[in-house]
Amino acid sequence: MMTRFGVHDLTVQFGGLRALDQVSFAVEPATFVGLIGPNGAGKTTFMDAVTGFTPATGTVTFEGHDLSRVPAHRRIRTGIGRTFQTLELFEDLTVRENLTAAAEKSTWWSPLVDLVRPRPSRAAAEAVEDALSRLRIEDLADVLPPDLSLGQRKFVTVARALALRPRLLLLDEPAAGLGTSEALAFAARLRELVEEGLTIIMIDHDMGMVLKVCDEIHVLDFGRLIASGDPEAIRQDPRVIQAYLGVDDDPAAAEAAEAAEAAVGPENGPVR
Ligand SMILES: Nc1ncnc2c1ncn2[C@@H]1O[C@H](COP(=O)(O)OP(=O)(O)O)[C@@H](O)[C@H]1O
Ligand SMILES: [Mg+2]
Known part of the structure; x- marks a missing residue:
């Protein structure tokens, strides 16, 4: 492969x-x-x-x-798509408009097209609706970012990246x-x-x-x-435990390591 x-x-x-x-x-x-x-x-x-x-x-x-x-x-x-650590959206555009702005492939003539046809191309519009539905946030399409919860904002940020397919x-x-x-x-x-x-x-x-x-x-x-x-x-790699929790002869770190292991133990099972 x-x-x-x-x-x-x-x-x-x-x-x-x-x-x-x-x-x-x-x-x-x-x-x-x-x-x-x-x-x-x-x-x-x-x-x-x-x-x-x-x-x-x-x-x-x-x-x-x-x-x-x-x-x-x-x-x-x-x-290759990405999101950034900060969650900046255009605060005066709806969620759908934010996705559309990302999905439109910009070209040198797009400012002219915007003047005569201020609507997204069909391909961009489809990509936007597809991104909204894949994250199941269709109901947020007409919401303005200031009215989103933090959790909803996270989904919108990912949807915006998905709109570029x-x-x-x-x-x-x-x-x-x-x-x-x-x-x-x-x-x-x-x-x-x-x-x-x-x-x-x-x-x-x-x-x-x-x-x-x-x-x-x-x-x-x-x-x-x-x-x-x-x-x-x-989970079992000693270098990872050390990098995260410091030297292992520190009793507080050892305790934290134990707690971390308990929190991620196999009994909690992967989310699949
Ligand atoms: N533009 C930059 N100029 C100089 N140093 C930077 C720059 N960006 C990041 N660093 C340094 O590079 C290291 C790695 O940073 P970063 O990749 O942001 O870490 P992480 O995302 O894992 O927290 C840090 O020491 C940070 O201070
Ligand atoms: Mg970082």
């Missing part, structure tokens, strides 16, 4: 700091991938490097193409700020998108949530990939 997405030796240098250090891994299609790591580990930098927002060395391949030298605005057109979606802490059960329900919905064929790489700091919903997990620490594997392998 052709690997749908891969990075090889991906490295980002900010002055004297290596924010990303020779990161390599591959992702098969329709996989839910978790990217975790402590604050400052390089997770957002990884996403910026993949999407071309920050200069990087190494290679990024997608569906057999080398994207390493493709500029950011064209990577989006190749089927990506085949790979990169999500930067999409569930941040949600309560545990709301975050799990949100992630379960993302899981359904993966079952339908989408590949998702999700950054999150909630290890319990990532271990529950993801097929495979990559762990960054100080820009380096320190562990990769399925939830079971990650």
